[in-house]
Amino acid sequence: MSNYHIKHLEEYYQVYRKSVRNPEVFWEEIAEEHFMWRKKWDKVLSWDFTKPEVKWFEGAKLNITENCIDRHLYTRGDKTAIIFEPNNPEEEAQHISYRELHEKVCRFANVLKAKGIQKGDRVCIYLPMIPELAISMLACARIGAIHSIVFAGFSSTALASRINDATCKMVITSDGSYRGAKTIDLQGIVDDALEKCECVESVLVVKRINSEIRMKEDRDEWVQPLLDNANTDCEPEIMDAEDSLFILYTSGSTGKPKGMLHTTAGYMVYTAYTFKNVFQYREKDVYWCSADIGWITGHSYIVYGPLCNGATSIMFEGVPSYPDFGRFWDIVDKHKVSQFYTAPTAIRALAKEGVEHVAKHDLSTLKVLGTVGEPINEEAWHWYDDNVGKRKAPIVDTYFQTENGGIMLTPIPYVTPTKPTYATLPFIGIQPCLMDENGVELNGNQVEGKLCIKFPWPSIARTIWGDHQRYKDTYFSAYENKYFTGDGALRDEVGYYRITGRVDDVIIVSGHNLGTAPIEDAINEHPAVAESAIVGFPHDIKGNALYGYVTLKETGESRNHDNLRKEINQIITEQIGPIAKLDKVQFTNGLPKTRSGKIMRRILRKIAGKDGDNLGDISTLLNPEVVQDIKDNVL
Numbered sequence: 001m002s003n004y005h006i007k008h009l010e011e012y013y014q015v016y017r018k019s020v021r022n023p024e025v026f027w028e029e030i031a032e033e034h035f036m037w038r039k040k041w042d043k044v045l046s047w048d049f050t051k052p053e054v055k056w057f058e059g060a061k062l063n064i065t066e067n068c069i070d071r072h073l074y075t076r077g078d079k080t081a082i083i084f085e086p087n088n089p090e091e092e093a094q095h096i097s098y099r100e101l102h103e104k105v106c107r108f109a110n111v112l113k114a115k116g117i118q119k120g121d122r123v124c125i126y127l128p129m130i131p132e133l134a135i136s137m138l139a140c141a142r143i144g145a146i147h148s149i150v151f152a153g154f155s156s157t158a159l160a161s162r163i164n165d166a167t168c169k170m171v172i173t174s175d176g177s178y179r180g181a182k183t184i185d186l187q188g189i190v191d192d193a194l195e196k197c198e199c200v201e202s203v204l205v206v207k208r209i210n211s212e213i214r215m216k217e218d219r220d221e222w223v224q225p226l227l228d229n230a231n232t233d234c235e236p237e238i239m240d241a242e243d244s245l246f247i248l249y250t251s252g253s254t255g256k257p258k259g260m261l262h263t264t265a266g267y268m269v270y271t272a273y274t275f276k277n278v279f280q281y282r283e284k285d286v287y288w289c290s291a292d293i294g295w296i297t298g299h300s301y302i303v304y305g306p307l308c309n310g311a312t313s314i315m316f317e318g319v320p321s322y323p324d325f326g327r328f329w330d331i332v333d334k335h336k337v338s339q340f341y342t343a344p345t346a347i348r349a350l351a352k353e354g355v356e357h358v359a360k361h362d363l364s365t366l367k368v369l370g371t372v373g374e375p376i377n378e379e380a381w382h383w384y385d386d387n388v389g390k391r392k393a394p395i396v397d398t399y400f401q402t403e404n405g406g407i408m409l410t411p412i413p414y415v416t417p418t419k420p421t422y423a424t425l426p427f428i429g430i431q432p433c434l435m436d437e438n439g440v441e442l443n444g445n446q447v448e449g450k451l452c453i454k455f456p457w458p459s460i461a462r463t464i465w466g467d468h469q470r471y472k473d474t475y476f477s478a479y480e481n482k483y484f485t486g487d488g489a490l491r492d493e494v495g496y497y498r499i500t501g502r503v504d505d506v507i508i509v510s511g512h513n514l515g516t517a518p519i520e521d522a523i524n525e526h527p528a529v530a531e532s533a534i535v536g537f538p539h540d541i542k543g544n545a546l547y548g549y550v551t552l553k554e555t556g557e558s559r560n561h562d563n564l565r566k567e568i569n570q571i572i573t574e575q576i577g578p579i580a581k582l583d584k585v586q587f588t589n590g591l592p593k594t595r596s597g598k599i600m601r602r603i604l605r606k607i608a609g610k611d612g613d614n615l616g617d618i619s620t621l622l623n624p625e626v627v628q629d630i631k632d633n634v635l
């Protein structure tokens, strides 16, 4: 019998040891007993981090949607798979059963096929949090097409670069989206993007807000009439274990986003197994992850992980502040949510509004609370514990990355004693280590270093779409034979891990990964700008906010600085999206540089964080004189 569901701490340690000593035997048992295979594997694992190459369950045949949907039809056909909670609380929630989901996915899959989409083709999905988002992604998986979901807050330029990078043949979007009191013209953004994309042959449009939109003939089509006429059954494409499932973009330290490629079997096994244990999901529970499916958390823990376990998973279209700051708690109360999973930035924003919004609602059904995406500070942790969980629902601080596919470090609720701000212990099968600045692994406890993983786990991304060299350089070159996360971490006296933050040029703002390079590239497009550098600085709600140092081409530039700030943020919004806007922009006469011309962000980070008296030796800089001036004018 495999240990699919871990129930106490001793069992965790015992299963963990097994998973590390004999990973192949361990994962084979999990895979064998809890999933539906058309053919079993020939080999559980082959790997080589120097290439790098990782293969799990080679030779196996399956379709992930059979695991997420079909196999539940016999036992859970009438069980709700997805609860759709609309932006507007006056609009009725939808309950989609497993049987209905099967029909909807099959219809959508047949529409894709009729439009000429085949196994291996890339389909870009640019949709708000409406059921069609989950349905269309599953429809892609049903026929073996590779979905590339782009978060619907990205701008047309960002969308275009992602569509082109993956040479998508089709885009699926909607006539618009609701976001609190606002509507957003998604199809207009797609229209603009497609001016720059030659690869796209067709666009399917979901009707959501009944807006007047221009359909481009021979390219755009309403999807509903096609769905109405489509067959309700669709034979799944039988996939190899290592066939591609999806691409999901994440920021990196150069301008180009990285299309992380995930494959089928390993991703399925790991996301399902982590979901079951990290949330201790039981048959009658209603689970809610408030992330957007446009991020990895939504892929793995709204759709694939929960559905693979036959769970009921909520999709929420709106925002935590609409119609008021009690909306999250209203939803928990209304749908009797058992597990609630959100981001620290949301907790901080809601904590600021006072406990009266929470107190009004009955939250007694909550058994597990989760956080993800950025470090959670102690204050927010306690607020969540005291006011939402009433100290009865353990908090799982889950650490992982787009590249990882599934949760890597986490307590298991009711199993691992929690500790505020600590992601605590590695999940089963995960072998973390900390490296010092000389590239030597730190042994023992009470150490701090760079977080790496020593051994492959089933859902590790297999490559960067179209750029395997970059995959190798970014993740497997810093330390020999190890996957490097880009995060710093410490290990306390009992072996618990705490993430200390990124150690590269990625800044996490409100839980969103932002690379400094693409933002700087955008700013530098402003005709008055000579140079710029972005750093993060602590922010009460966002965790980090962005601070821009900008040098103008003409010194003594007489233009109005406030206008320039607005124009700079406008360019960033157009090129990337509003999430990357700068909170502060300081105009400088120069940027501190090393003798080889590299911008010294460390110094800029300290100044922005109001720690400018503590810069250490700056005499080796090429231009130490600019530092005083920057300090004197800090915002």
Ligand code: WTA
Pocket: 250, 295, 296, 297, 371, 372, 373, 374, 375, 376, 397, 398, 399, 400, 401, 402, 403, 423, 485, 486, 487, 499, 501, 502, 508, 511, 512, 513
């Ligand atoms: C950060 C999000 C601290 C980390 C699932 C990582 C965290 C990056 C945590 C990945 C956490 C994620 N505590 N930091 N519990 N979870 N991070 O790819 O810096 O959007 O490298 O995946 O978020 O962000 P991504």
